[in-house]
Structures are given as structure tokens and as C-alpha cells.
Amino acid sequence: MMRYNVESGYGDRLFPEGIELCAKTGTAELGNGSSHSWFTGFCRNEDMPYAFAVIIENGGSGLKNAGSVASAVLYAALEGSKNND
Numbered sequence: 001m002m003r004y005n006v007e008s009g010y011g012d013r014l015f016p017e018g019i020e021l022c023a024k025t026g027t028a029e030l031g032n033g034s035s036h037s038w039f040t041g042f043c044r045n046e047d048m049p050y051a052f053a054v055i056i057e058n059g060g061s062g063l064k065n066a067g068s069v070a071s072a073v074l075y076a077a078l079e080g081s082k083n084n085d
Helices: 002-010 062-083
Strands: 021-029 035-043 051-056
Touching: 002 021, 002 035, 021 062, 035 062, 051 062
Parallel strands: none
Antiparallel strands: 021 035, 035 051
């Protein structure tokens, strides 16, 4: 289901190519009208054994905010692994 979320909902185009991202967003509403943003997942591609959880306090939308942080970190991790080859 987490792979389906990315393929059919969020879009693979938002994340590095070939990682087969499996992920889930979340928005935890607070009593004051704001919300925490979260995005968690893992790469199904065995050559990229990464898992992550991003939580942004009072961050709003899960995909828009925490998802963009996860995407940036995944791009950086993949670039770093290329430089170490």
C-alpha cells in the first residue's frame, strides 16, 4: 500500500528516479488550528537501503512540507553515495 501511495497519489516524479519509494504522509491536527506534518517511508530498491521519518512541528501539509524535506534528503543521500563509489 505504501508503494501504491507514491505511484498513484504523490507521484514518483517528486523523488529520485529508480528508488521505488514506499511512503505515507500525515497531518496531525492540533487543538489550536495548526497541525504537525509528517512523511515516512523506505526505498524498496535493495541497492538503496534507506528508510526515513520526517516530522515538522506546526508544519501543515504532510506531502507538501515533510515530503519535500524527505525528497531533498533522499537526493542528497543518493548523490553522496555516488561520490563514494
